Amino acid sequence: MKSTPLRIAPWIPLLIGMLAISFAPILVRYSNAPVSVQGMYRMLFTFLLMLPFGKSSLGQIRNISRRDWLLLTAAGFFLALHFLLWMASLSYTTIASSTIILALEPVFVMIGAYFFLKDRLHRYAVIGMGIAVCGVVIVGSGDGSLSRTALYGDVLSLLGTLAIVVNMLIAKRLLTRVPSYLFSLLTFGMTAAFFTLYNLVVGVRMTAYPPREWMIFLLLAIIPTVFGHLIFNWLLQYVKATTISMSVLAEPIGSSILGMILFGEMLAGFQYTGGALVIIGLVLYMRAEQGQALLPSTPNTQESSPISAIGK
Incomplete structure (x- = not known):
């Protein structure tokens, strides 16, 4: 079905989305609550915000197979693990180092897709990947010379990036069978459930936070998630997926x-x-892959969009 023409210049919502996702680590740093509590409420509030807009899709839950429910559970677990590790990294290393390492996500997805999904690699994409990895080594070596604490934070960010890559690879398989909205909604709900279980087991307090903290929890759901990643997902109807990835x-x-x-x-x-x-390596990687990218109106691009940039 043909989408309604965009009535404003695409760069306007694109700019809003770019600004919004930049606030994710800032909000995490401002909060005094444990990162597992921040992650739990960010996912819970996002789940609740999405719920009213997909009532027509909820009936399709009955069509999900037992095997796909297991994969959805795994996707929720690895998304929770990603948030736990990456958000924790911000307590040890700089915001710049943590987010630069996290930006390697598409490179690791490409590697995982090559080994597990048999996707082909473009020569210049591999070159771009090599340049990006060299850049991360330089950033990490700098933090290592500053303190072991900063290097520990870099390792947490790297492990958090690997966790979101596993989530993405699971999604790539599931989204051929499960509608994108339903996948995102159920994955966010399960992620919130895993955080709740973690907090109960570890004994982390989940209530009685001051109003300031509740505002930060809500802003984490609204600014980087709704005004960031969900705007990007909506824009996929009008611009190429590579444009979003570059943004x-x-x-x-x-x-x-x-x-x-x-x-x-x-x-x-x-x-x-x-x-x-x-950044140079990732741009080279994205440009190399651009020739193989599908237009946003095709089923593949539409289905892969909702989790394409949620790992922040």
């Missing part, structure tokens, strides 16, 4: 600038070089 690369830049302004976090000169290499 997500603005997060390390925007978050780093905000980190400098709000928290005074400055990087060493060679770490700026490493960050630039990451």
Whole structure:
């Protein structure tokens, strides 16, 4: 079915989305609540915000097979693990380092898709991947020279990135059988449930937080998720998926600038070089893959969109 023409210039909602996702690490840093509580309420509030807009899709739950329910559960687990590790990394390393490492997500997805889904690799995409990895090594080496604590935070961010990659690979299989809205809704709900279970087992307090914290929980759901990632998903009706993927690369830049302004976090000169290499490598990777990218109106692009940029 042909989509309604976009009545405003695409760069306007694109810019809004780019600014919104840059606030994710800032909000995490401002909160004094445990990251498992932040993640739980971010997913719960996003789930509740999405629920009224997909009533027509809820009836399709009965068509999900037992095997796909297991995969949905696994997707929720790895999304929860991603948030737990990445959000925790922000307590140990700089916002810039954490988000630059997280930006490697599409590269790791490409590697996983090659080994597990037998996707083909473009030569220049591999070159871009190599450049990006070199950049991350430079950023990480800089943090290692600063302190072991910062390097530990970089490792947490890297492990969190690997967790979201597993989530993405599971999604790539599931979205051929489960509608995209339903996949996102159920995955977010399960992620919130896993966080709840984790908090109960570890003994983390989940209530009695001051109003300031509840506002941050809600803003985490609204700003980077609804006004960030869901705007990107909506834009896939009008622009190519590669355009959205390239826009997500603005997060390390925007978050780093905000980190400098709000928290005074400055990087060493060679770490700026490493960050630039990451961005250059990822741009080269995206451009290499652009020729194989599907237009947003095709089923594949539509179905893969809802979790394409949620790992922030």
